[in-house]
Amino acid sequence: MQNFQELFEIGLKFHGHKCPAMPMGLKAGLAAMKVLGVERSKHKELYVKAETGKGHAAGCFLDGVMTATGCTYGKSNIQKLYYNKMAFTLIDTKTGKAVRVSLKPDFFEKALASPFVQKRKAGVLPQDIDPEITDPLVNRIIGLKESEFLDIGKVHTVDFxxxxxxxxxxxxxxxxxxxxxxxxxxxxxxxxxxxxxxxxQD
Incomplete structure (x- = not known):
């Protein structure tokens, strides 16, 4: 498996800008994979059911999950449920084992009060926010332990x-x-x- 720094660089290039939410998703995806004991999906070994939605803050989270897990729309092994929640379920398609991961409510509420998000609320594009604001937040996310910002559910079995x-x-x-x-x-x-x-018409 690629190391975290390699995946982080891939995530930055794929996502297009530096922000706190993408590495949140990256670390969350890696945490889910560790719990299930699986490697990054090359074909359709894994499947993600994402609970994020459309047009809400921190939707960048999902690009991090995709980068970590290798679940992409091109491979048709990701589904977006549009619940507008910062959570997803990762499924091992070979065994049916699954785990749901979400951001801790207190953590996410504080994240939405950050200077970065205040700039976004004011209409500043993420790539135009001063690195002096963005970098410390991103570095903090990278340094967090899983238990400090993630709620990781119990492994369960789904009929996939x-x-x-x-x-x-x-x-x-x-x-x-x-x-x-x-x-x-x-x-x-x-x-x-x-x-x-x-x-x-749909």
Missing amino acids: KKGKGLFEIKRCEKCGEVTFVNKLRVSPEGKTVCMSCSGY
Whole structure:
């Protein structure tokens, strides 16, 4: 497994800016992996059910979790539940063993009162915040013990069903674009069409 510093550098490049929340997620992901005794996912050995949402503070947490675990949207081994909570469940898909990890409420409440977050509230972009504000906060997160900021649940077993990969494609008879067959629809005119051309709206 890559060491923490290597993963931290990967996380910074992937995430795009330096902030406290990404390393929170990185350390949380590594903590969950340690509890389950698993290595970083190369294919779909692990699965994350993330409880973070959209547009709330510290959503950067999830990029840290993804960096640590190797669970990505491209590999389809992460699911976002949109609960707007700073928590996730990591599942070992081979054994069904799982563990839920969340930020301690007191810790997160204090984190949201930090100078970094106050700047964000004022509309300052994270990459434009003075390193004199950002760096000490990030370094503090890196130096924390898991027990100081994480609530780690008990290992439990879930009924995890692995899906089969889909390889069959067809061209949409309206726009001509290649589409995997499970998302094709039959139009009122009897043509096989993609979701976009079918007029379907989620």
